[in-house]
Amino acid sequence: MTKREKRKRLKKITADLLLDLKACGPAIAHFDKLFPKGARVTEANAGKAYRKGLELYWLAVRFFSGNELRYYVDVEDQLDDGYWDRKENLYERYYASKLSAEGIKKRLKQLEDRHAKAEGKLFVKFWEGRIRLPKAKAE
Secondary structure, rough: OHHHHHHHHHHOOHHHHHHHHHOOHHHHHHHHHHOOEOOOOOOOHHHHOOOOOOOOOHHHHHHHOOHHHHHHHHHHHHHHHHHHHEEEHHHHHHHHOOOOOOHHHHHHHHHHHHHHHHHHHHHHHHHHHOOOOOOOOOO
């Protein structure tokens, strides 16, 4: 059975599944606290997991393969680069006294919320196979 077929059969992520996948104890406990009944793979749940410090990449490595995983990593890296660039810009504006302490806190929270939502959306698109993969380059 391929990783994609396994994803299609999976109704939800549970602490027991994470244990079977050899997740570390603290991550399983953290997941179980956030999602005591398990979690279907939705944008909202993936965003919440990301926002609360759970690694979507860890799941991606276990459920995506080959070109799918490479492309996920590439797109996710681009998403992270944009996030860090925007965060750096906010701090530069703060240090240049163009943003108040309250202003930067508010904007950082907005940025982090948007980033978590985007990470969740990206993960679910790959999970559901709704991403068109680029053609593999001939070597």
